[in-house]
Amino acid sequence: MTETYEPACQCGAVTIRLTGAPRVRGHCHCEDCRTLLDVPFHSVTAWNADQLEVTEGEAHLTTFQHPSLTMKKVSCDTCGEVIWNTNGMDWRVVSQRFLERALGGLPEELTAQSHFFYDRRIFDIADDLPKKP
Numbered sequence: 001m002t003e004t005y006e007p008a009c010q011c012g013a014v015t016i017r018l019t020g021a022p023r024v025r026g027h028c029h030c031e032d033c034r035t036l037l038d039v040p041f042h043s044v045t046a047w048n049a050d051q052l053e054v055t056e057g058e059a060h061l062t063t064f065q066h067p068s069l070t071m072k073k074v075s076c077d078t079c080g081e082v083i084w085n086t087n088g089m090d091w092r093v094v095s096q097r098f099l100e101r102a103l104g105g106l107p108e109e110l111t112a113q114s115h116f117f118y119d120r121r122i123f124d125i126a127d128d129l130p131k132k133p
């Protein structure tokens with residue numbers, strides 16, 4: 001069975017549909033995520049472009065192309081929540097925290113499986129997940 005998820009932003013103007021299983025799910029410790037999103041690390045699910053569809057509120061989306069990174073940030077123009085960002089491979093990177101809030105809990109199959117770019121971290125994490133450089 002193909003899973004689908006339909007999270008909406010905080011104000012409800014934008015809804016997306018994610019289909020299938022993410023390519024990657026984990027905690028990213030790279031400096032690009034830190035720079036783009038102002039977070040110490042980014043807990044992500046990463047999807048192919050064709051796995052993400054905007055089902056409501058497309059007109060409310062605003063896209064910011066970072067001036068020095070090959071990354072974009074796509075937000076709701078009403079509540080300001082980041083719905084997804086893109087990475088250098090043009091994947092659709094959707095925050096686990098966004099999904100957790102919008103879906104009323106993070107489904108088990110979307111939880112983190114590892115830490116990556118862990119050698120670029122700004123602090124250590126004490127959990128049992130694999131830590132990849």
Ligand SMILES: [Zn+2]
Nearest residue numbers: 009011076079
């Ligand atoms: Zn919104």
Ligand SMILES: [Zn+2]
Nearest residue numbers: 028029030033
């Ligand atoms: Zn990153």
